[in-house]
Amino acid sequence: MSASAEAATRPHAHDLSAHLQPRPLPATLLQALQQRFGAQLATSLALREQHGRDESVYNVPPPDAVVFAESTEDVADLLQLATQYRVPVIPFGAGSSLEGHLLAVQGGISLDLNRMNQIVAINAEDLTVTVQPGVTRKQLNEALRHDGLFFPIDPGADASIGGMCATRASGTNAVRYGTMRENVLALEVVTSAGEVIHTGTRARKSSAGYDLTRLMVGSEGTLGVMTEITLRVHPLPEAVSAATCMFPGIAEAVQTVIQIIQLGVPIARCELIDANSVRMVNAYSKMDLPESPMLLMEFHGSPAGVEEQAATVQEIASDNGGADFQWAVTPEERTRLWTARHNALFAALASRPGCRAISTDTCVPISRLADCLLVSAEETVASGIPFFLVGHVGDGNFHFGYLVDPEDADECARAEQLNHALVSRAIEMGGTCTGEHGIGLHKMGFLRHEAGEGAIAMMRAIKQALDPHNILNPGKIF
Amino acid sequence: MSASAEAATRPHAHDLSAHLQPRPLPATLLQALQQRFGAQLATSLALREQHGRDESVYNVPPPDAVVFAESTEDVADLLQLATQYRVPVIPFGAGSSLEGHLLAVQGGISLDLNRMNQIVAINAEDLTVTVQPGVTRKQLNEALRHDGLFFPIDPGADASIGGMCATRASGTNAVRYGTMRENVLALEVVTSAGEVIHTGTRARKSSAGYDLTRLMVGSEGTLGVMTEITLRVHPLPEAVSAATCMFPGIAEAVQTVIQIIQLGVPIARCELIDANSVRMVNAYSKMDLPESPMLLMEFHGSPAGVEEQAATVQEIASDNGGADFQWAVTPEERTRLWTARHNALFAALASRPGCRAISTDTCVPISRLADCLLVSAEETVASGIPFFLVGHVGDGNFHFGYLVDPEDADECARAEQLNHALVSRAIEMGGTCTGEHGIGLHKMGFLRHEAGEGAIAMMRAIKQALDPHNILNPGKIF
Incomplete structure (x- = not known):
């Protein structure tokens, strides 16, 4: 655990600014970002601060820049640049995290996915829908209503589907319909190296290899960036x-x-x-x-x-x-x-x-x-x-x-x-420190207590394998 | 993909013996196994052959030895020895695989888990049960009946719960109750290095870090050996x-x-x-x-x-x-x-x-x-x-x-x-090559087709991270 992370779990260390070392973005990277993203890049303090806060109790300096992605290609190109320069990238949805998931504790770029808010396909007959990560749960239910369908997962906020995947969200309907764990069928994911991969299919079940879908769900932006999400939806009850x-x-x-x-x-x-x-x-x-x-x-x-x-x-x-x-x-x-x-x-x-x-x-x-x-x-x-x-x-x-x-x-x-x-x-009592909010910054100490060093070591090994330069939302979970 | 694996996916290469290079166990390892496991070690041809067959179409030479584990400690000690000698270990349950999961394509030791068949705890109030991997589904349902409960997952054979976890099995009740993916809550797992870790809890849901439970479920014995399994069970319907x-x-x-x-x-x-x-x-x-x-x-x-x-x-x-x-x-x-x-x-x-x-x-x-x-x-x-x-x-x-x-x-x-x-x-059509049987030897080519090289590369990276010496059921899935 890094010094900054250790500080984060100390009870009264909610203002972390003093513990963090700002590392400004290399000038050549900024130039490359400007060239590639033009008006999709923001460096104003106001926008950076807006992307450096969530509903948690922490105060940290904002990210160094914000990129507003409009396509999977944008995400892939950003991650290639970030890998090249070893700069952190933090996916950003509705900003409703309660645990400090979005905070730029190691600086870097906030990757705002809200413009990727298209509903790609509603397959009413199959009870599936494919969306971009910036679609919010209310937007999705509005779109599904015409087909007599609904998506039951409802964290309090009007969260983005991408953020809900990232934290393995649930809400009030989970007792009957399950959580994001049970309702995500397939993903398009951009890896830390900027490659686009696909996990799962639209079939209701599968035994085809490792369950990468569920590895990504709940990984809090630390293993890849989800750019397309296929969900199970349900018929509106009679x-x-x-x-x-x-x-x-x-x-x-x-x-x-x-x-x-x-x-x-x-x-x-x-x-x-x-x-x-x-x-x-x-x-x-x-x-x-x-x-x-x-x-x-x-x-x-x-x-x-x-x-x-x-x-x-x-x-x-x-x-x-x-x-x-x-x-x-x-x-x-x-x-x-x-x-x-x-x-x-x-x-x-x-x-x-x-x-x-x-x-x-x-x-x-x-x-x-x-x-x-x-x-x-x-x-x-x-x-x-x-x-x-x-x-x-x-x-x-x-x-x-x-x-x-x-x-x-x-x-x-x-x-x-x-x-x-x-x-x-x-x-x-055999329970867990987080039913639905995730670990983020706030619960890292609790996770160690709950999972034990062996399981944490396995998580670290997976993180190291999939994000060898530690650019994806670093300093979170463990 | 190894030469032997390539052969396995060729349509008419069901007798793989000619493609495989037998590598007999080192004498010092055999000696160490005899010392540690005594009568729990078998090297007779009859027992080896019994552990070298499943319900698939393949013929391959049997494993070099069989160890009958009776405890988590047995499994841990065996994996430590196997790691030390770089010798494959293949977990073995009911032997009802249809896809060649159990076959010793790179030789090694069959780890028979059938003696680990205790029902560790039935928590009727919580609708959970904890079992050892050798418990079979019929045995489990027999035990649950007294509490008015049942476990719905039912592959055709009277499979072991460990094997059902390993292949992410389902069966006839999945349309309502889900598959092993939805019904495994927590695991005790022995890693390739012989360390015992715990994943998940008895709580119905959790957002606590990477979903190691679901990574293990469906991993076909290639990422760890499950030695204790906590399942959701259901009230017998009125x-x-x-x-x-x-x-x-x-x-x-x-x-x-x-x-x-x-x-x-x-x-x-x-x-x-x-x-x-x-x-x-x-x-x-x-x-x-x-x-x-x-x-x-x-x-x-x-x-x-x-x-x-x-x-x-x-x-x-x-x-x-x-x-x-x-x-x-x-x-x-x-x-x-x-x-x-x-x-x-x-x-x-x-x-x-x-x-x-x-x-x-x-x-x-x-x-x-x-x-x-x-x-x-x-x-x-x-x-x-x-x-x-x-x-x-x-x-x-x-x-x-x-x-x-x-x-x-x-x-x-x-x-x-x-x-x-x-x-x-x-x-x-947006479907999968395997709904419930797993990949094993038989569907490795199909998985490549379905998942694509990017996802396969991610699976390999995870395998390499968790089993660096490739001793856990090598030559399967990819």
């Missing part, structure tokens, strides 16, 4: 219904979820929202939900199937003290509920002006979920740091958001200590 | 019903399947069996199914859900000329039907005494399934070679079995030509 249910405490809500999953109810979404989050969401989204822990659920299927699922779940919830079951029947009501849920982070940030959120992302086997949540919630309450708690609890994945004053080093340190304790607990 | 339906032709059956999938019916199994297969199965399994193309389907869910699915499917089938819908309601009837399906290969082998089956394994996007199947069936009929056709058509995956006389080089060559034509067609 019937959908959503419901909220209030619980006296978190334990009762979680117990309900455990029983739903163990019974094999094919629930599509199953979200826990604690009383703090409900309060913040009410204020931010002008809603009036009762301020107690709630489950926000959605059922997909045939009309009869949805009714049957809902009845089963209502019975389980009642057995566990759930009350005030509210149905959202119209699409408008459902959209309002889910938008409120997706805005939980922004609602929380608005609740303490000037704060930043340190978001945890542990995921545990579901039998340990109640234990893990309750102990961690108690610890957090005791710390006095404002927080909220939301969770894709059907998967055992949940997020505490510690709302810290970024200027208050002591508060930041205490929040990181809470995070450390939570991650250790989750790993001990 | 209700199950199976049905057969006869069709005037393959086209009508496939059209039915396409519509079922596009409607999003959560069918659990959806198998096509051609008239030839029905005839062979009738003879072998003493059944009296009508000899026309049929779909064999199964529905899982609540009693009402299963009824609803079945009614929808029956309507679609009728619209496409399906008739003679027969329900198998009791578990015994269902088991009889599925056992017959799983024995299709053996039924076919029995239909032409002394023959061997060259099994194809293409998988295409479902919109191209009818085209691909019909043209290929016509070509096969025209060739005069006896064949059968079965398919996991809900996934777009199907198998022609060409029943060749292994002594008839011309017939073997013509069968391989049919296979070549089929694979080229499938790749052109």
Whole structure:
């Protein structure tokens, strides 16, 4: 681990500027970039700063330049130049990373992929779609709607599909439809040397050699740049219904979820929202939900199937003290509920002006979920740091958001200590330090703890084999 | 590609003995093996030959020795010795590979994992199970039944879970439950250097670094030896019903399947069996199914859900000329039907005494399934070679079995030509040369065609990084 990376995992080292050595781009490289990319190259401070920030807590100097790629060829040419000059390249999508993935900790070029936002092909009969990496999830669903299809993976932000691949994103529908791991079929990838390769096919399954597709998914821009992505999509369900249910405490809500999953109810979404989050969401989204822990659920299927699922779940919830079951029947009501849920982070940030959120992302086997949540919630309450708690609890994945004053080093340190304790607990319970946000800068220490030195050594060997000059988003993951 | 591997992909080079250079084990290594493994080491010709054969069409000389591992430590110690002496090690499970995965094309030691057959932990609440690699799928399901759980992946043979991981196996339930790709959560792996590492966790999802689990799944014993495997398992459905339906032709059956999938019916199994297969199965399994193309389907869910699915499917089938819908309601009837399906290969082998089956394994996007199947069936009929056709058509995956006389080089060559034509067609349609059997020796040329030199180079780079002395099942995949 480099010195800068080591610093990044230290609890109160959120401003990394002092630890980093700026290495300006060689003049001959800048010239070559200008020649090749013309107006697609930007070096203004404003644009560089815009590409040197994400939703994480870190401050680092911005990248030295930004290239706006418009084609696979642009990406390939940029990587050839970067290899030649040994200069880092950091792929950039929506900029919604929570873990510092996009930060230019070793300087270099931000590769903005947002102009590569074409939907290349919708194969409705095959339930597949091929897109460029800059397509966002909302844009994709807009395009799919006409064919009666949808793409279920929904991180809170309107992230780019490329970024979602890079972090192996999931969201609220994963309990039924899986994550990016399960829904990416094939990729076009530009290697560190600037070669274009293809992984996977449009067939639903394959045993043809190493699973390069899934090696790229979740590799956080460190093994290659994805320039075309083929996804599985799903038929819009014939019937959908959503419901909220209030619980006296978190334990009762979680117990309900455990029983739903163990019974094999094919629930599509199953979200826990604690009383703090409900309060913040009410204020931010002008809603009036009762301020107690709630489950926000959605059922997909045939009309009869949805009714049957809902009845089963209502019975389980009642057995566990759930009350005030509210149905959202119209699409408008459902959209309002889910938008409120997706805005939980922004609602929380608005609740303490000037704060930043340190978001945890542990995921545990579901039998340990109640234990893990309750102990961690108690610890957090005791710390006095404002927080909220939301969770894709059907998967055992949940997020505490510690709302810290970024200027208050002591508060930041205490929040990181809470995070450390939570991650250790989750790993001990057979879980993971990140269910969906990725490692980035922030969780490198946690990954070592979780995976062990042997697995990290294997990851390093793969990185070294595929990116021998360490130009692809260096200083991340390990 | 080595000379021996090149030979393996030549159509009529099924006896590879002449192409291979036997390199006997160094005497000092044999001595070290005897010292370390005692009675767990076998060098008798009978045992070596038993470990030098699979269900493929190839004849090669047997491995030089067999080691029966009983623990992870045994595997680690063997790999350390093998690394020291640069001697190949080939993991061996049930021996049911169809593609020559197990053959000692560069000599070396067969690592028999069948004694590592403990079910380490069943975590019923979490729907996970941890097993040693020698556990077979039937053994696992027997053990899970008491907890109301099952493991859905079912290649025809009673394969070992280790072997199923190694080839990224699937089977008849994949259309609903996914393949080994989707159902392996975590692994203990011994590296080529003999180090024990862990990948993944028991959490349902994770974004923690490179997806080493899925890199190992499907790597055919070339990147590491899996010594412990954690799987997702599923609740036994409340209700199950199976049905057969006869069709005037393959086209009508496939059209039915396409519509079922596009409607999003959560069918659990959806198998096509051609008239030839029905005839062979009738003879072998003493059944009296009508000899026309049929779909064999199964529905899982609540009693009402299963009824609803079945009614929808029956309507679609009728619209496409399906008739003679027969329900198998009791578990015994269902088991009889599925056992017959799983024995299709053996039924076919029995239909032409002394023959061997060259099994194809293409998988295409479902919109191209009818085209691909019909043209290929016509070509096969025209060739005069006896064949059968079965398919996991809900996934777009199907198998022609060409029943060749292994002594008839011309017939073997013509069968391989049919296979070549089929694979080229499938790749052109956006499909893959192997849906579930893997590459092994047999499909190395096809993989090059499908993946392209760039992707193959990336696979080689990974192999070189993780197995620098090329001791893990060398000469396979590429």
